[in-house]
Amino acid sequence: MYFNNETLLYLDGKFVKANDSTTNLYSQTLHYGYGAFEGIRSYETEHGTKVFKAEEHYERLKKSCELVKIPFNYTVQELVEATYELLEKNNLKNAYIRPLVYCGQNMSLSKPTSVSVLIAAWDWGAYLGEKLLRLTVSSYCRPHPKSIHIEAKVCGHYVNSILATNEAKDNGFDEALLLDSDGFLAEGPGANLFFEKDGKLFTPQFGNILPGITRSTVLELADELGLEVEQGKFTKEDLFQADSAFYCGTAAEVVGIASVDDCQFPTNWNDSLGKKLQNAYSLLVRDPLKQNHFN
Ligand code: PMP
Structure with missing residues (x-):
């Protein structure tokens, strides 16, 4: 599903066949989850294939590495260029792009001995x-x-996301919603949360969430549409009393939420602010001219 005999990967400045690629089984990333990654999407547009917010994603990758002290020896620009080249070589247009910074052989809980960057x-x-x-x-x-x-x-943070997703699916739901350690609304396993109440939008503030690039795009779009958004600390009860809600993320894009623990949101999704933002997001990612205007 992810690759075939022809698929090329970008690995440390070279394009290599996915089929021929190997990794060191003593990698610190494999054993301890000590690595950082991104999830990016590209879209086919009238002006060719466009990687949405490519610079922002590679800036976040750099920041992730800096925060956990993994050396990041690349420029954002070279990785953006490598991504476009990778898409072209694999003849991909509407694609999901996975950059991964991973560490080499080291079985100690110490700084990495070597670091690689992979883009698939x-x-x-x-x-x-x-x-x-x-x-x-x-x-x-x-x-x-x-x-x-x-x-x-x-990488290692995502065991939490996998546990929550598996639990939700095992209990017959589509997806999980996680609270923070103080019991306030946080986010999904791979997406940020917004909800609507009385014509206004609410979203959990920074501190216990991943600062999503889609979240910030939604905030920009809401501003453009003249919608009021409050960022703050909210409870489960706030959500249960909301009119509608949605998740947003690069992979998920903007996706409506029908219910939480079988408590249905009263507003029809097609009449919600989330639906307006979903439409606006879908147009934006396919319109590079509008994206320039935004930046
Ligand atoms: N929260 C988590 C935990 C995520 O993994 C993601 C996906 N990267 C998001 C939120 C949404 O982030 P983005 O919009 O940057 O994809």
């Missing part, structure tokens, strides 16, 4: 599907921000 890309449709999501509040909370750097997209 593949065709990927809607990550959470097209239909409205049925969420459940997870029994797992997001990691405490004093245990890890919550604002970094670090």
Whole structure:
């Protein structure tokens, strides 16, 4: 699904066949989750294939590495260029792009001995599907921000996301919703949360969430549409009393939420602010001219 005999990867400045690629089994990333990654999408537009917010994603990758002291020996620009070249070589247009900074052989809990950067890309449709999501509040909370750097997209953090997703699916739901360690609304396993109440939007503030690039795009679009958004600390009860809600993320894009623990949102999704933002997002990612105007 992710690669075939022809697929090329970008690895440390070279393009190599995915089929011929190997990794060191004593990698610190493999054993301890000590690595950082990104999730980026490209879209086919009238002006050719465009990687959405490529610079922002590679800046976040750099920041993630800096926060966890993994040397980042690349410029954002060279990785953006490598991404475009990779898409072209693999003949990909609407793709999902996965950069990964991973560490070499070192079985100690110490600084990495060597670091590599891999970029893979593949065709990927809607990550959470097209239909409205049925969420459940997870029994797992997001990691405490004093245990890890919550604002970094670090490989090992995603065990928390996998546990929450598996629990939700095992209990018959589509996706999990995680609270922070103080019991306030945080985010999904791979997406940020927004909800609507009385014509206004609300979203959890920074501190216990990944600062999503889609979240910031949604904030820009909301501003453009003249919608009021409050960032703050909110409870589960705030969400249960909301009119509608949605998740947003690079892979998920903007996706409506039908219910949380079978408590249905009253506003029809098609009449919600989320639907307006979903449409605006879908147009923006396919319109490079509008993106220039935004930047
Ligand atoms: N939260 C988490 C935990 C995520 O993994 C993601 C996906 N990167 C997001 C939020 C959304 O971030 P973005 O919009 O930058 O993809």
